[in-house]
Amino acid sequence: MIAFKRSFCCLLLLLGWASIASAQSKPPVIGYYVETETWSDPLEALGTLRADESVTLSATVTDTIAEINFDDGEQVERGRLLVRLEDAEEQALLRAAQAITDERRNASGRASQLQQRNLAARADVEDTQSQLRQAQADAQALEARLENYRIHAPFSGRVGFRDVSVGTLVTPGMALVTLDKLDVMKLDFTVPAVFLERLSAGLSLSATTAAYPDEVFRGDVASIGTRIDPVSRSVSVRAELANPDLKLRPGMLMEVIVQQRVRNTLVLPEAAIQPSGNRHFVMVIQQQENAPRLERREVAIGERRSGEVEVLEGISEGDLVVIHGLQLAREGQEVRILGIADDSTDIRSLLEADR
Structure with missing residues (x-):
């Protein structure tokens, strides 16, 4: 009876060791499905x-600043008046030119009426019309000169620091403000x-x-x-x-x-690549009758980037490869898959779940 018990205990131990040995012969691995991704060098x-757009606005005439219409770093729209120089004299000259224009317009009108009644010579009418055009041109020239006393934003943007004040005497080329x-x-x-x-x-x-x-x-x-x-x-x-x-x-x-x-190409984590001299290999997990086995394949790789490598040949999209546990993995060996790593599940979480 005692001999039978000893034999039975030995049998249990042998079965336990066999079970342990079988479990140890299936190394745990973590897989990764090969995917096609957008890749660039x-x-x-x-x-x-x-x-x-960038410009430094400056004056083209010499005069004092009469008005400043912006604050430091302000966003301004195109056409906004930023700086106005003192232009009282030019305004007076413009009013005088406009008065002369009105006078010569009236004289031209009267001459035209007299000429229609044959009371004035055609030459007199032409002279008054020429004088009117000259007066109009003088007024337009003064209006153009007045624009030099007004500095507008040429485009919408942000002004820089205001380094001038009202009353400052400015000269042609003097920087007033930047606009970007x-x-x-x-x-x-x-x-x-x-x-x-x-x-x-x-x-x-x-x-x-x-x-x-x-x-x-x-x-x-x-x-x-x-x-x-x-x-x-x-x-x-x-x-x-x-x-x-x-x-x-x-x-x-x-x-x-x-x-x-x-380009679109197959991409693998660098951890899945096994270098051997100038050659590179991966372990592909083959599902055979519910017993996952490893197949070692040589691959051709392209460019690398942080943590990833481009695969040109040797595997196809959807293949399941080993990215963790390669140290114990061998060709044709059965493995125990701990899980599949992807964008939502990393290796660390899969290892912690297996503890």
């Missing part, structure tokens, strides 16, 4: 921002000329700046320079960035990434 550069159109920004940068074939208008890009480290600004390439710098062997590129919140400012330094050669 990033081209990095440093760029400087410029306003879409900031709702769209121009981003200028250079890239090596060897990439010229890959560049074209319309390519999308992203840009970041130290002023807003958590934000990414997106835009498109607007134009490419027509000349190559003979010293740096680079070409100038200009992009446009939308700036609806007016966060970006002219002169900012930005890190630019141009998305070139945009």
Whole structure:
């Protein structure tokens, strides 16, 4: 009886060890379904921002400031009067010219009436009409001169600091205020000329700046320079960035990434790739009669980016590959799938759930 119990206990131990050995022979792995994603080869550069439109407004005549109609940093509309210079003398000259114009218009009218009654010569009528046109031209010239005493916004934008005051004597060329159109920004940068074939208008890009480290600004390439710098062997590129919140400012330094050669391709996490010399392999999980087995496949890879790699050949969309547990995985081995990693489930959460 005692011998029977010992044999029975030994049998149970053997079964337990067999069960443990069987479980240990199926290493736990985490899978990932191969997907097709939009891919591009990033081209990095440093760029400087410029306003879409930018001007420094100045006077064209010498006189004192009579009126200032803006505040520091104010958004103004096109055509708004910003600065008016003292123009009393020109206003008086204009009124005099208008009075002369009225007088000569009346004289021309009277001469025309007399000529219709054959009481005046045709030459006299022509002389009065010529004098009227001269007076009108003089009045128009004074009106044009008066516009030099009024400085309007040539386009809608944001003015800079007001560094002048009422009563300040200004001279031609003296800067009065800056005006920048900031709702769209121009981003200028250079890239090596060897990439010229890959560049074209319309390519999308992203840009970041130290002023807003958590934000990414997106835009498109607007134009490419027509000349190559003979010293740096680079070409100038200009992009446009939308700036609806007016966060970006002219002169900012930005890190630019141009998305070139945009295409759809198979993408895998780098963790799924097993390098071996110049060759690369992945472990594909094959479902065979409810017993998942591994198949080692050689793949051809393309470009890399942070944490991901482009796969050109060797696998197809929808294949299930191992991205965790490759250290114990072997060709033809049965595995225990802990779960599938995707955008909503990461490896860490799957490992914690298996504890």
